[in-house]
Amino acid sequence: xxxxxxxxSILNGKSWKFTHDTLFQIFLGVISIxxxxxxxxxxxxxxxxxxxxxxxxxxxxxxxxxxxxxxTGEFGALPFIYGTIVSSMLALLIGVPLSLGIAVYLxxxxxxxxxxxxxxxxxxxxxxxxxxxxxxxxxxxxxxxxEHLAPPLMNYLGFLPLFKGPAYGYSVLTAGLVLxxxxxPIISSVSREAILAVPxxxxxxxxxxxxxxxxxxxxxxxxYAKGAIFGAxxxxxxxxxxETMAVTMVIGNxxxxxxxxxHPGYTMAAVIANEFTEATDDVYLAALIEIGLVxxxxxxxxxxxxxxxxxxxxxxxxxxx
Amino acid sequence: xxxxxxxxxxxxxxxxxxxLKNISINIPKNRVTAIIGPSGCGKSTFxxxxxxxxxxxxxxxxxxxxxxxxxNIYDSDVDPVDIRRRVGMVFQKPNPxxxxxxxxxxxxxxxxxxMKAKLDEIVEDSLRKAALWDEVKHRLKDSPLSLSGxxxxxxxxARALAVEPEVILFDExxxxxxxxxxxxxxxxxxxxxxxxxxxxxxxxxxxxxxxADFTAFFLMGELIxxxxxxxxxxxxxxxxxxxxxxxxxx
Ligand SMILES: Nc1ncnc2c1ncn2[C@@H]1O[C@H](COP(=O)(O)OP(=O)(O)OP(=O)(O)O)[C@@H](O)[C@H]1O
Ligand SMILES: [Mg+2]
Numbered sequence: 001x002x003x004x005x006x007x008x009s010i011l012n013g014k015s016w017k018f019t020h021d022t023l024f025q026i027f028l029g030v031i032s033i034x035x036x037x038x039x040x041x042x043x044x045x046x047x048x049x050x051x052x053x054x055x056x057x058x059x060x061x062x063x064x065x066x067x068x069x070x071x072t073g074e075f076g077a078l079p080f081i082y083g084t085i086v087s088s089m090l091a092l093l094i095g096v097p098l099s100l101g102i103a104v105y106l107x108x109x110x111x112x113x114x115x116x117x118x119x120x121x122x123x124x125x126x127x128x129x130x131x132x133x134x135x136x137x138x139x140x141x142x143x144x145x146x147e148h149l150a151p152p153l154m155n156y157l158g159f160l161p162l163f164k165g166p167a168y169g170y171s172v173l174t175a176g177l178v179l180x181x182x183x184x185p186i187i188s189s190v191s192r193e194a195i196l197a198v199p200x201x202x203x204x205x206x207x208x209x210x211x212x213x214x215x216x217x218x219x220x221x222x223x224y225a226k227g228a229i230f231g232a233x234x235x236x237x238x239x240x241x242x243e244t245m246a247v248t249m250v251i252g253n254x255x256x257x258x259x260x261x262x263h264p265g266y267t268m269a270a271v272i273a274n275e276f277t278e279a280t281d282d283v284y285l286a287a288l289i290e291i292g293l294v295x296x297x298x299x300x301x302x303x304x305x306x307x308x309x310x311x312x313x314x315x316x317x318x319x320x321x
Numbered sequence: 322x323x324x325x326x327x328x329x330x331x332x333x334x335x336x337x338x339x340x341l342k343n344i345s346i347n348i349p350k351n352r353v354t355a356i357i358g359p360s361g362c363g364k365s366t367f368x369x370x371x372x373x374x375x376x377x378x379x380x381x382x383x384x385x386x387x388x389x390x391x392x393n394i395y396d397s398d399v400d401p402v403d404i405r406r407r408v409g410m411v412f413q414k415p416n417p418x419x420x421x422x423x424x425x426x427x428x429x430x431x432x433x434x435x436m437k438a439k440l441d442e443i444v445e446d447s448l449r450k451a452a453l454w455d456e457v458k459h460r461l462k463d464s465p466l467s468l469s470g471x472x473x474x475x476x477x478x479a480r481a482l483a484v485e486p487e488v489i490l491f492d493e494x495x496x497x498x499x500x501x502x503x504x505x506x507x508x509x510x511x512x513x514x515x516x517x518x519x520x521x522x523x524x525x526x527x528x529x530x531x532x533a534d535f536t537a538f539f540l541m542g543e544l545i546x547x548x549x550x551x552x553x554x555x556x557x558x559x560x561x562x563x564x565x566x567x568x569x570x571x
Contacts, residue, residue: 112379202416204412205477207374207405208374208409208412208481209406209409209429209433210402210406210430210433211429212433219418220420223418223421224418224419226420
């Protein structure tokens with residue numbers, strides 16, 4: 001994969017020279033920037049307009065309140081923000097090491113036959129509709145978590161608040177596992193491209209010093225590709241934060257904050273999808289839209305951080321050639 | 322003085338391409354041996370067979386014997402990782418590790434071989450031997466990419482020296498460098514032969530004449546002529562060698 005920083009090179013070489021190419025480039029650049037900004041602004045306007053009743057009633061308090069009671073008209077987003085962050089982090093914690101393992105195995109270790117069979121299979125995971133994964137979560141994963149995964153966790157790690165019982169099948173842990181499975185295809189395939197793009201000269205440089213294949217992968221290949229791998233992880237995080245269907249099917253949909261991962265929770269995307277049709281009064285509806293606004297903002301921030309860091313690494317890599 | 326490396330009937334290639342054909346050659350200890358020949362004749366493939374880097378290409382194959390101090394490096398009881406530590410290599414294009422500092426580039430090899438004590442000394446010593454110490458001693462923590470191409474290549478030489486190899490293979494180490502940087506590397510190679518056995522692939526005939534004690538001429542995967550450098554350049558026995566060094570082809 002070759003991520004490229006968009007460049008608007010008006011200066012070709014040393015002299016100012018407008019060619020047709022550069023004019024065309026500027027034209028396309030301006031068009032795309034304008035359309036993106038306009039689109040984002042329209043979306044933002046709509047979200048702010050829709051959430052205005054809630055924004056004006058609760059103010060900043062909305063972000064820090066844990067109350068969610070449509071009957072009494074009290075609304076706070078914290079349980080959903082918390083659930084989204086915890087389930088996404090859990091997904092990364094489980095999904096990133098697995099994805100990197102898969103990527104390294106497929107690029108550096110597997111024979112070409114195994115690779116030819118296995119890599120499409122991993123990528124096919126991405127094509128499974130999330131509602132199907134959600135069904136699998138309900139029928140297979142949730143019972144498995146309740147009966148086989150949670151008991152040992154409670155036994156050995158129960159002294160940590162994170163693993164306190166009782167265990168529910170529909171829980172933040174189950175959601176984290178489902179999300180991990182859903183982000184593995186994207187993270188592993190982008191990382192695989194990044195690892196493939198590491199010049200063989202780099203690998204041979206380490207091997208020629210007497211490094212083993214394993215040492216070469218850990219200390220030379222992965223660090224060389226870390227910028228793009230970081231980008232892959234951020235893509236996965238974006239997916240996890242925004243994922244709605246599969247999560248709402250397994251997380252238990254309980255707007256409360258429990259420190260235990262074995263308890264049910266709720267996420268921003270899930271509550272919007274679940275309660276939108278039931279939201280009959282204005283403030284309720286506005287509160288849901290405001291959660292959408294927060295989700296939008298968090299996704300933007302994650303993406304911007306990802307971009308900034310990948311740019312930094314790309315510059316570093318360009319210095320090499 | 323004996324032979325550090327003896328190559329006997331070496332054949333190598335990629336898939337159905339037969340690159341090296343029955344190469345037999347003795348490489349003397351503490352001398353500089355140059356490999357010359359037209360592009361594509363198998364020079365790189367040859368030196369890469371001497372440290373078992375060749376076999377890392379998926380389709381690559383090799384047979385024949387390469388004796389390092391009398392022991393065949395292709396015997397089944399030999400660990401290629403150990404051979405690669407003993408036979409170091411400097412590549413055509415400088416290939417420092419960009420994610421590591423200058424210091425860590427040098428320290429990396431010693432670290433993986435468990436030479437963790439006196440790391441500072443090893444780093445300074447290697448950089449001095451590669452004539453780079455004075456230029457980088459104040460910026461050891463900087464990225465190697467902040468160095469010029471010639472400095473980067475000397476860094477790679479220092480990196481190879483740090484694992485205390487016995488033989489160093491240079492595959493066109495100067496082809497990406499300007500004349501000043503090239504002269505520095507050549508001086509360095511002449512100093513290094515005191516303690517190391519050196520094999521250098523080069524396209525530059527003057528370079529071979531300046532620094533090599535022995536020169537081998539390869540053509541289409543065969544060793545055409547091998548002898549003392551002066552003899553090869555002044556008095557070639559084979560017509561094809563003469564044609565090549567006088568620039569009539571290649
Ligand atoms: N990875 C590879 N796969 C298949 N064939 C290869 C590979 N690398 C090299 N070859 C072939 O092997 C032959 C010898 O290549 P080699 O790199 O050893 O030549 P060389 O003498 O070093 O050339 P140059 O002076 O251009 O570096 C060439 O015909 C080349 O096409
Ligand atoms: Mg070559």
